[in-house]
Amino acid sequence: MSKPRIWPFGGGLRKAPFTQKLSAIAAEGAREAGAEVTLIELRDFPMPLFDEDIEAKIGKPDEARRLKDLFLSHQGLIIASPEYNSSYSAALKNAIDWVSRSDSPDEPPISALAGKSAVVMATSPGGLGGLRGLVPLRMLLSNLGITLLPDQIAIPSAFNAFGPDGHLVDPKQAAAVKDLGAKLAEQLKKASS
Numbered sequence: 001m002s003k004p005r006i007w008p009f010g011g012g013l014r015k016a017p018f019t020q021k022l023s024a025i026a027a028e029g030a031r032e033a034g035a036e037v038t039l040i041e042l043r044d045f046p047m048p049l050f051d052e053d054i055e056a057k058i059g060k061p062d063e064a065r066r067l068k069d070l071f072l073s074h075q076g077l078i079i080a081s082p083e084y085n086s087s088y089s090a091a092l093k094n095a096i097d098w099v100s101r102s103d104s105p106d107e108p109p110i111s112a113l114a115g116k117s118a119v120v121m122a123t124s125p126g127g128l129g130g131l132r133g134l135v136p137l138r139m140l141l142s143n144l145g146i147t148l149l150p151d152q153i154a155i156p157s158a159f160n161a162f163g164p165d166g167h168l169v170d171p172k173q174a175a176a177v178k179d180l181g182a183k184l185a186e187q188l189k190k191a192s193s
């Protein structure tokens with residue numbers, strides 16, 4: 001049985017963001033549970049705001065195409081979402097809009113997204129840790145045919161929660177985040193056996 005492939009990423013574009021640190025911790029759990037993990041940040045795929053006129057003119061920008069390939073080559077997603085005004089980031093939605101588009105008339109839309117499995121988590125400097133943004137994020141992902149694990153976690157007070165090495169200071173929180181990554185890996189292993 002081949003290892004499930006999981007892509008963990010933070011949903012924002014900021015350099016050295018809390019959410020990327022969070023996704024890297026969940027990635028450790030997924031790796032320890034037997035997954036192959038690709039650590040690439042969303043900010044490595046700069047792309048314009050989705051616009052059907054751009055699409056009609058040039059198709060997909062190279063970064064959107066590379067990002068779609070990344071979705072296609074992974075069965076699992078670990079999404080650590082920042083919260084912007086009670087929701088997920090515009091960068092994440094924009095990336096999903098580009099990736100959702102088919103590249104030929106016989107390719108159904110959202111085929112790079114539907115059928116994936118995902119686990120979501122959040123962190124923010126605020127007291128709720130980005131929890132409110134996970135509600136619309138879950139709705140978006142499940143409407144796209146992505147199976148979401150019921151468990152999730154939100155880490156509040158991000159400036160104090162993460163140490164200078166990028167790890168979570170509280171070992172219980174760190175274990176819970178790693179466990180989410182491991183659960184996704186286990187689910188994918190079960191599905192492919």
Ligand SMILES: Cc1cc2nc3c(=O)[nH]c(=O)nc-3n(C[C@H](O)[C@H](O)[C@H](O)COP(=O)(O)O)c2cc1C
Nearest residue numbers: 012014017018019082083084085086124125126130
């Ligand atoms: C426009 C804007 C809106 C924000 N709205 C929220 C919010 O609704 N809730 C929250 O907890 N934090 C909010 N924040 C703070 C972000 O969660 C914070 O900048 C966080 O560190 C971003 O995630 P990152 O570190 O992964 O980039 C907001 C920040 C900005 C710039």
